Amino acid sequence: MKLVRDTALMTWRSLLHQLRNPVWLFVGVSTPLLYLALFAPLLKHVTVLAGLGHANVLDGFLPGILSLVAFSSGVSQGFTTIFELRAGVVERFRVTPASRLAILLAPILASMLMMFVFDALLVAVGAAFGFSVHWLGLAVLGVLLGLLMTVMSAFSIATALITKEISSFAAIVNGINLPILLLAGVLLPVSIGPQWMRIIAHFNPLYYLVEGSRVLASGSFSGPHVWQAFAVLVPLCALVLAWATRVFRRAVS
Amino acid sequence: MAQGNESTVIEVRDLRKSFAGRHGRRVEAVCGVDIEVRRGEIFGFLGPNGAGKTTTLRMLTTLLPIDSGSAIVAGHDVARHPARVRAQIGYVSQLGGADDLDTGRESLLLQGRLYGGDARTVATRTAELIDLLDLGDFADRRVATYSGGQRRRLDVALGLVHSPDVLFLDEPSTGLDPQNRANLWERIGDLRAAGTTIFLTTHYLDEADALCDRVAIIDHGLIVALGAPVELKREVAGQAVLLSLRDGAPAAQQALALLEPLDYVREASAHEADLHLYVDNGGESLPLLLRVLDGAGVGLRSISLSEPTLDDVFLRYTGRSLRDTGESGAAP
Numbered sequence: 189m190k191l192v193r194d195t196a197l198m199t200w201r202s203l204l205h206q207l208r209n210p211v212w213l214f215v216g217v218s219t220p221l222l223y224l225a226l227f228a229p230l231l232k233h234v235t236v237l238a239g240l241g242h243a244n245v246l247d248g249f250l251p252g253i254l255s256l257v258a259f260s261s262g263v264s265q266g267f268t269t270i271f272e273l274r275a276g277v278v279e280r281f282r283v284t285p286a287s288r289l290a291i292l293l294a295p296i297l298a299s300m301l302m303m304f305v306f307d308a309l310l311v312a313v314g315a316a317f318g319f320s321v322h323w324l325g326l327a328v329l330g331v332l333l334g335l336l337m338t339v340m341s342a343f344s345i346a347t348a349l350i351t352k353e354i355s356s357f358a359a360i361v362n363g364i365n366l367p368i369l370l371l372a373g374v375l376l377p378v379s380i381g382p383q384w385m386r387i388i389a390h391f392n393p394l395y396y397l398v399e400g401s402r403v404l405a406s407g408s409f410s411g412p413h414v415w416q417a418f419a420v421l422v423p424l425c426a427l428v429l430a431w432a433t434r435v436f437r438r439a440v441s
Numbered sequence: 442m443a444q445g446n447e448s449t450v451i452e453v454r455d456l457r458k459s460f461a462g463r464h465g466r467r468v469e470a471v472c473g474v475d476i477e478v479r480r481g482e483i484f485g486f487l488g489p490n491g492a493g494k495t496t497t498l499r500m501l502t503t504l505l506p507i508d509s510g511s512a513i514v515a516g517h518d519v520a521r522h523p524a525r526v527r528a529q530i531g532y533v534s535q536l537g538g539a540d541d542l543d544t545g546r547e548s549l550l551l552q553g554r555l556y557g558g559d560a561r562t563v564a565t566r567t568a569e570l571i572d573l574l575d576l577g578d579f580a581d582r583r584v585a586t587y588s589g590g591q592r593r594r595l596d597v598a599l600g601l602v603h604s605p606d607v608l609f610l611d612e613p614s615t616g617l618d619p620q621n622r623a624n625l626w627e628r629i630g631d632l633r634a635a636g637t638t639i640f641l642t643t644h645y646l647d648e649a650d651a652l653c654d655r656v657a658i659i660d661h662g663l664i665v666a667l668g669a670p671v672e673l674k675r676e677v678a679g680q681a682v683l684l685s686l687r688d689g690a691p692a693a694q695q696a697l698a699l700l701e702p703l704d705y706v707r708e709a710s711a712h713e714a715d716l717h718l719y720v721d722n723g724g725e726s727l728p729l730l731l732r733v734l735d736g737a738g739v740g741l742r743s744i745s746l747s748e749p750t751l752d753d754v755f756l757r758y759t760g761r762s763l764r765d766t767g768e769s770g771a772a773p
Contacts, residue, residue, distance in 0.1 A: 197555060198555075201543070276534045279532075280534070280539075280599065282504060283503065284552065
């Protein structure tokens with residue numbers, strides 16, 4: 189009960205902070221919309237060339253963008269952590285009897301809530317331009333997006349607690365960003381790549397989400413991609429959360 | 442399961458902590474500290490930066506694991522029951538920790554709820570603290586707009602929301618201008634009058650002198666002197682004389698050799714061009730000293746006679762002046 193109470197209190201705090209940061213809100217909304225506006229038109233011709241038949245280019249592209257939003261909102265969590273570490277906020281909470289897991293989970297939950305709002309907006313905009321909406325598939329996809337976002341957030345927060353300063357943290361995050369994104373087929377599907385690329389992609393958690401997201405968004409649940417995504421992300425989420433809690437307990441700043 | 446004596450809030454025995462240093466060597470940050478803090482007193486930990494003050498404080502507040510030794514805080518063993526200790530203590534770090542994006546009142550309300558208080562109790566307590574620390578004028582503004590002094594008072598209030606058995610203040614007045622320091626000291630004095638036990642660290646002598654009932658002087662991870670500021674100063678016999686020699690360090694050594702054997706000079710030490718003496722009956726001995734130096738042709742730049750301060754106590758026990766120790770080796 190204490191965990192639930194502490195989590196609710198801390199999540200509300202994080203949510204207020206996000207709403208009080210208008211610049212952050214604006215970028216959060218505009219970046220994925222820009223992807224849709226600026227990248228989808230390019231993709232139209234590529235998919236035709238690659239022979240990936242989708243009724244509408246957005247049917248294949250929008251799920252990838254949703255995955256991308258989940259990935260980047262998770263991976264950027266650590267910036268807040270470092271800022272709060274520097275300002276003594278983390279310590280202020282660590283000396284209270286509040287649940288450690290609650291302190292760790294709260295910013296993740298708050299960002300996840302905001303992410304779902306952005307996702308809904310993206311789907312609405314996409315639908316206006318011909319994306320076919322399959323509610324049940326999108327709902328299940330929401331669970332997967334939440335899982336990946338938690339994995340990346342916990343990883344990011346733990347990395348922030350270990351590095352303790354912005355420059356090395358930013359270097360690590362930027363360093364993993366590009367390979368993970370390219371090897372996940374967010375923008376262009378990995379299936380059009382050479383075999384070595386398709387093999388490496390299987391070590392990338394985002395890859396499973398992106399593959400699963402395309403199937404789910406089309407309203408289908410069949411094929412291996414959906415259960416594979418769950419089979420990879422659920423244990424990974426538990427593992428990374430356990431590690432991050434451990435790092436948080438021991439964090440010395 | 443509460444342990445220890447009712448009148449003792451903190452009981453520390455042989456506390457030790459070392460960190461991995463350069464070249465794989467261990468750096469001993471705290472090497473065998475014993476402390477007893479009584480209920481209702483302000484206990485000060487005085488020492489230069491890197492002496493082990495913050496490290497000790499972090500161990501007592503459960504933020505840093507203890508290497509060896511024992512620490513009972515508010516009746517509970519820090520190593521065995523950190524959660525119980527946390528529920529009973531307040532801690533204000535050097536960094537503060539209030540959220541820029543919240544108002545002061547919001548921060549206090551959240552902090553109170555995290556300590557398990559229900560909404561109504563916490564609201565009442567928050568109003569009390571806003572009163573006690575004089576936050577009324579700005580409690581409903583965002584913290585980002587606060588001045589250094591306002592922020593500091595909010596930090597202290599945050600440490601007090603749950604009426605802790607003991608409040609830990611780490612360098613409370615660092616970075617404050619003299620006016621805000623005086624204001625903060627006044628507030629801390631009010632807290633003491635209200636019965637709050639306070640454990641604070643400081644590298645300011647005047648702060649330790651003005652606020653603390655008892656002071657432990659720490660240097661290189663060891664307590665070198667412990668007692669009430671008045672007692673400590675009394676231990677430094679007589680009055681302090683500071684002679685500044687015109688011809689630098691060699692002249693100071695020469696003067697040291699001349700004056701040390703005199704029977705009214707209790708202690709003498711030279712630091713570059715300065716000569717520190719503790720003498721009996723300064724009014725009579727000062728002219729005698731001057732005569733000796735004059736006779737030997739040693740020129741003076743300046744001379745001062747004063748009652749001993751905590752700096753003299755520090756100097757006596759560590760061989761260095763607290764003001765000279767600088768910013769070397771900040772505590773991790």
